[in-house]
Amino acid sequence: MTFTATVQPAGRSFNIEPDEPVLQAAIRQGVGLPYGCKDGACGSCKSRLLEGRVVHGAHQSKALSADEEAAGMMLTCCAVPQTDVVIEARSVPGAGQFAVRKMPSRVLSITRPAPDVAVLTMQLPANDPLRYHAGQYIEFILRDGARRSYSMANAPHTQTDKPAIELHLRHMPGGLFTDHVFGAMKEKDILRVEGPFGSFFLREDSPKPIVLLASGTGFAPIKAIIEHLQFKASTRSVTLYWGCRSKADLYLHDWALAAAQQMPNLRYVPVLSEPRADDAWTGRTGLVHRAVMADWPDLSGHQVYACGAPIMVESAQRDLVAQCGLPADEFYADSFTSEADKH
Numbered sequence: 281m282t283f284t285a286t287v288q289p290a291g292r293s294f295n296i297e298p299d300e301p302v303l304q305a306a307i308r309q310g311v312g313l314p315y316g317c318k319d320g321a322c323g324s325c326k327s328r329l330l331e332g333r334v335v336h337g338a339h340q341s342k343a344l345s346a347d348e349e350a351a352g353m354m355l356t357c358c359a360v361p362q363t364d365v366v367i368e369a370r371s372v373p374g375a376g377q378f379a380v381r382k383m384p385s386r387v388l389s390i391t392r393p394a395p396d397v398a399v400l401t402m403q404l405p406a407n408d409p410l411r412y413h414a415g416q417y418i419e420f421i422l423r424d425g426a427r428r429s430y431s432m433a434n435a436p437h438t439q440t441d442k443p444a445i446e447l448h449l450r451h452m453p454g455g456l457f458t459d460h461v462f463g464a465m466k467e468k469d470i471l472r473v474e475g476p477f478g479s480f481f482l483r484e485d486s487p488k489p490i491v492l493l494a495s496g497t498g499f500a501p502i503k504a505i506i507e508h509l510q511f512k513a514s515t516r517s518v519t520l521y522w523g524c525r526s527k528a529d530l531y532l533h534d535w536a537l538a539a540a541q542q543m544p545n546l547r548y549v550p551v552l553s554e555p556r557a558d559d560a561w562t563g564r565t566g567l568v569h570r571a572v573m574a575d576w577p578d579l580s581g582h583q584v585y586a587c588g589a590p591i592m593v594e595s596a597q598r599d600l601v602a603q604c605g606l607p608a609d610e611f612y613a614d615s616f617t618s619e620a621d622k623h
């Protein structure tokens with residue numbers, strides 16, 4: 281039986297097929313809801329169930345605890361309606377703007393700018409270029425049907441007559457996909473991709489100053505956002521914090537320095553958590569979100585875009601809202617969850 285979901289306060293309704301999770305139906309019909317991992321791990325899709333009944337598929341209690349569920353909260357990515365439902369959720373204008381589609385992609389190049397980071401350039405079909413918002417991601421569809429998500433590191437305007445996406449991948453030893461990327465993958469290999477996905481992208485209708493917060497390869501979508509701001513000649517004030525362990529992990533340090541030189545409104549603050557003696561590091565140290573808190577004790581008029589390790593995203597969300605007065609709905613994030621976070 282097909283059910284109807286209505287999203288409040290927007291008042292938008294859409295259909296849900298039997299056994300279909302709410303989010304999947306929303307994406308299919310271009311309805312913009314907040315989400316990240318689509319797999320019960322990150323909590324970005326947490327919404328309130330106002331009316332009706334859902335059954336949750338497997339998910340992490342960190343994303344939705346039993347108490348939260350009992351109090352009427354739900355994860356749209358793994359909630360399957362048993363009746364018509366009414367949901368209270370932030371609507372994300374533009375999240376469903378570009379149709380999600382599957383396409384083949386070909387490895388144009390693989391480089392290793394840091395020991396555990398690969399930059400993949402994937403060629404896409406030229407006849408119908410991929411359209412996306414700076415900050416969104418694609419999924420590789422692997423042979424066994426498993427999927428892995430990676431954020432575009434180049435801005436949408438770069439999809440010209442030779443469309444290609446740049447992806448930054450951190451090697452997770454023992455990982456299904458990144459073991460392959462750091463092992464057997466070679467140029468000209470063909471992989472299936474699907475996208476664009478995600479509600480982590482620049483909100484362009486706001487004039488507020490921006491804090492960009494990246495850890496590790498969380499820099500990928502942040503780079504796309506910077507390229508986009510530069511392309512649009514935005515005059516919004518932007519401060520980029522990029523946290524890594526040691527200097528070698530800041531794999532595009534020179535790119536970020538050059539961007540800050542070209543954009544008078546961009547300031548770049550690299551932060552190392554474990555600088556090595558031979559780094560001769562004189563810059564900031566410690567946890568990257570703590571550097572933001574030290575510089576911006578009052579974030580009540582800002583937007584923050586955070587991306588990377590789940591622990592960084594969680595800590596930033598909690599501490600910037602509770603201690604720096606950042607409005608909860610001005611925190612935008614993608615948490616790079618993996619299989620390690622789902623068991």
Ligand SMILES: Cc1cc2nc3c(=O)[nH]c(=O)nc-3n(C[C@H](O)[C@H](O)[C@H](O)COP(=O)(O)OP(=O)(O)OC[C@H]3O[C@@H](n4cnc5c(N)ncnc54)[C@H](O)[C@@H]3O)c2cc1C
Binds near residue numbers: 430456
């Ligand atoms: C929205 C989104 C965007 C993302 N964008 C990026 C990006 O731009 N760049 C990037 O580097 N990453 C990104 N990620 C993470 C990425 O999708 C993958 O999760 C990551 O690359 C690991 O994939 P993998 O197949 O190599 O490892 P997985 O197979 O997912 O394994 C990850 C780790 O967990 C361990 N593991 C596997 N199975 C288990 C188990 N059952 N129990 C315990 N441990 C287990 C593995 O040994 C490995 O160390 C993103 C994730 C999301 C959700």
Ligand code: FES
Binds near residue numbers: 319321343358
């Ligand atoms: S928990 Fe639903 S999108 Fe991540």
